[in-house]
Amino acid sequence: MQSSRNPLIIGAGPAGLTAGLELVKRGVTPRIYEASAHVGGLARTPADGDWRIDPGGHRFFTRSEDVADLWRSLLPADQWIAVPRRSAMLVRGHYVQYPLVGRHLLTQMGLHRGARGAGSLMWHRFRRGMGSDHSGSFRDWGRREFGRYWYDLFFDGYVRKTWLTDPEEITSDWANQRIKPIGWRLSRGVDPMDQDVFRYPRHGPGQLWEAAAATLRDHGVGIALNSPIVHARYDGTTWMLEKQNGTTASGDALFSSMPLRSLVDALEPEPPKHIKTIAARLRHRSLITVAVALSKRYDIPYNWVYTPEPHLRVGRIQNYGRWSRDLSPRDWNGTFVGLEYFLLPDSDLWVAGDDGLGAVVEQDLAALGLDASTIERVIVVRSQHAYPIYNSARDRSVVRVRDYLREHYPSLHPMGRNGMHHYDNQDHAMLSAMRSVGRYFGENVDPWQVNSDLGYHEHGVLKR
Ligand SMILES: Cc1cc2nc3c(=O)[nH]c(=O)nc-3n(C[C@H](O)[C@H](O)[C@H](O)COP(=O)(O)OP(=O)(O)OC[C@H]3O[C@@H](n4cnc5c(N)ncnc54)[C@H](O)[C@@H]3O)c2cc1C
Incomplete structure (x- = not known):
């Protein structure tokens, strides 16, 4: 039987496409609007002839069986390859294996640097043990975890270069998830690097998302490319999206993976000034x-x-x-x-x-x-x-915007990395989309709780 539901989705990245697939699974045919000329969002694979570029180096790993099942269902086994993770930091002319390994730190850059690093680490561990070192900035977290010497050598410059700010200015909430502690255990025989294997689509991450888009199209889902949404109007029951070219589309619910601040800007009726000001701080x-x-x-x-x-x-x-x-x-x-x-x-x-x-x-x-x-x-x-960007204002700002949207736009479902302004990997973006669809069907699930635990995340169920 044809569903009377007709939801709209902004963005054809991992979150938008996953929401589409979940809706189709439940008998609903959404329409998807994508600003750019391609699907996959940040996880696309731009190509120039036979050259394919992964814009960020996308490892596929997840703790979620639902995500792993979806990945497997979209691409046949022979299109997945298992890639041993081998990464390093280039410091003082030395390649130092990363995640950091204790015995390499002690030897690879010379015994003198190794001893300084170990001494500094012991001092910071001692201070942590005394309970005198608990501030929440990334710099303080890094010094507690790695000692000042190794933190300065490996992380301070990297964070300045990649986060473009003083490490004192950013919070450490993402760090426990993304930065593995120093490995001290000796493993016999097998190089620990070779045990760390991730999955990867042969032709880059976009191959998976192109397959997802093809599946959706097979089920009659329209994916409009080159269709940036500039206005999202809500009259209390129906959503009307307006594209940059002035054309419109209406639906009973809106799933949005566009940046949260741009969404707030696009909403009509306009949210009050204080909400717009808070949202504008999300950079x-x-x-x-x-x-x-x-x-x-x-x-x-x-x-x-x-x-x-x-x-x-x-x-x-x-x-x-x-x-x-x-x-x-x-x-x-x-x-x-x-x-x-x-x-x-x-x-x-x-x-x-x-x-x-x-x-x-x-x-x-x-x-x-x-x-x-x-x-x-x-x-x-x-x-x-x-x-x-994560700064000290982020948590409060996101919560206030979220609560405002929940109260005033109950059929609006922000999801995904920028849609929730959360430092998510593909699997988190997908899980937030899955839960958003669950919520649309009245389930008591909270997409905003995805990726909120603070444990180290960089391993998963899809190993081999
Ligand atoms: C450098 C880098 C490395 C990464 N490495 C990994 C990794 O190793 N493993 C991993 O799993 N993840 C990795 N990620 C994260 C991964 O790319 C994201 O988690 C994922 O792409 C988020 O999906 P999304 O759909 O939420 O957002 P996006 O991928 O950002 O997709 C959102 C889509 O919405 C569209 N859009 C925005 N505004 C509008 C609008 N107004 N109208 C219509 N469409 C709009 C955008 O064009 C985009 O296509 C990495 C990301 C980066 C940047």
Whole structure:
């Protein structure tokens, strides 16, 4: 039987597409509106011929069987590859395995640095034990976890470069989830790095989301690309979305993965000024990924390398050849890397255009010892709303906006990473979409509780 429900979805990233799939599963056909020309959102895979770029290096791991089942159902087993995680930090000319391992810290950068690091760590552990060190900034968290010396060496510069702020200014809530403590256990035989394996679609993360979009289209779901939503009007029962070109669509509910602050701006009737002011404080960092194909072959034994030191402008380097051979042309045998530049949207590099980027990229390649004269191809990918910024105002601001929206727009379902202004991975974005659909059907579930526990998250059920 045809459902009388006709919900609307903003955004065809992981959250929007998952909401679409969940609705279809329950017999409802939504319509999806996507601002850009592609599906997958931040987890898309832009391509230039046979060159495919993962804008952020997307590992697939999750603790949720529901998410893992959905991933498996969308792509056949032969399209998933198992990739051993090998990552490092490049510090003082040394590649130091990351997540940090105690015995490497003690030896890889010389015994003197190892002893200083260990001494500093013991001192901070002692202070923690005395209960005199409990402030919530990232800097204080980092010094408690790693000791001042190793924190300064590995994390302070990296956070300044990637979060674009003083580590004292950001809270540490995300850090327990994202930063693994130093590993001290000795494991015999197997290299612990090789035990850490993640899943990856052969052709990059976007392959999964293109498959999701194809499934939705097969079920009659319209996905309108190049359709930025500029207004979302609510008359107490019905939603009417207005696209930039002035066309409209109406529905009984609205699922939104557009940035929370932009959603508040688009709402009509307008929320009161204090809510708009709070929402306007929710800001983002942007990302430029410069994919560079060098004809010369370099043996970089890592999937990605963090580059915390200030003489390099680049913040992280992806080594695409170690993610999947299918990200570059079949017969190609050079080096394919992605240089990640973390920026505020009004920063010099963001506005400089591709030509302005060229000089910076060449300088960084030279500092990394990669020969820019062997460049065969450069592809630039921009992600404007790459990271929701966490500062001390974020928690309170998000809660106040959430509560206001819940009370005044009961059929509005913000979801996903930017939709909830939460530092989510794909699986969290998907879970918030699943719960939002549950809520739409009257279930007592709370999408805002997804990804709210503080344990380390970077492992999951989809290992092999
Ligand atoms: C550098 C980097 C590395 C990452 N690494 C990992 C990883 O290893 N593993 C992992 O699982 N996740 C990773 N992620 C996170 C992952 O990309 C996100 O969690 C996921 O893409 C969030 O999905 P989403 O649908 O909530 O948001 P998005 O992917 O941002 O999708 C939202 C969509 O909404 C559209 N939109 C916005 N405004 C409008 C509008 N007004 N009208 C219509 N459409 C609109 C956007 O164009 C976009 O397509 C990484 C992210 C980054 C930036």
